[in-house]
Amino acid sequence: MTARHYLELVNFFSRSLRDRDAAADVVQESYSRVLAMRQPETVLDLRALLYRIGKNIVIDDARARQAEQRMLDTLGLISADSAPSPEREADARQQCRRLAARLAVMPRKRREAFILVRIYGFSHAESALHLATTVAAIEKHIVRAVCDLFDLATLRTA
The missing domain is CATH 1.10.10.10 (Winged helix-like DNA-binding domain superfamily/Winged helix DNA-binding domain)
Known part of the structure; x- marks a missing residue:
């Protein structure tokens, strides 16, 4: 497996995430997941697989953030309408x-x-x-x- 799609993927996810570092993390995790597959050499379209895995990572992360916000709202610790102090948010x-x-x-x-x-x-x-x-x-x-x-x-x- 090569890194020939790396820059293309980072550019794509940078546009959707508006954060190049986060995009690089998504792409790296995508490559890691492909490498963790039992037989990555049997993948017919590596580029498509990397895009799909990356999109799933972004979706999973968004869902986790939403669930965390709902939990915080449920607990009454932080509301989406307020701008909490860093100390309150950390607590x-x-x-x-x-x-x-x-x-x-x-x-x-x-x-x-x-x-x-x-x-x-x-x-x-x-x-x-x-x-x-x-x-x-x-x-x-x-x-x-x-x-x-x-x-x-x-x-x-x-």
């Missing part, structure tokens, strides 16, 4: 990491219910359908998740 992100760590150790159904309802905005009925359970079970999972996550005394010291 909010640190609390967000703590919450993510707490979510990671939560029982799977409880974590999934909380994420669907509080982060993605699903209704309890939609979440119940998605998780193949009852609305009452979703409500219990949400209550327990909130109790697990928002124990303020331990949240700030965790």
Whole structure:
């Protein structure tokens, strides 16, 4: 595999991201993913594959930022309308990491219910359908998740 498409890809993603360094990171990650494939030499159109992987990386990153903003909004730490100080934003992100760590150790159904309802905005009925359970079970999972996550005394010291 050669780097002959590198400059073309960086230029393309620079225009869409408006950040040449971020574009270079996307392209590098695209090449890394191709190299991690079991048989990259069997790819028929390397250029097309690199573009597709790069676009997927950009989309995944945007989704992650949106989900993070929704989580911060849900927690009331930072709103999209405000311009928080760097200290407040750093504190909010640190609390967000703590919450993510707490979510990671939560029982799977409880974590999934909380994420669907509080982060993605699903209704309890939609979440119940998605998780193949009852609305009452979703409500219990949400209550327990909130109790697990928002124990303020331990949240700030965790």
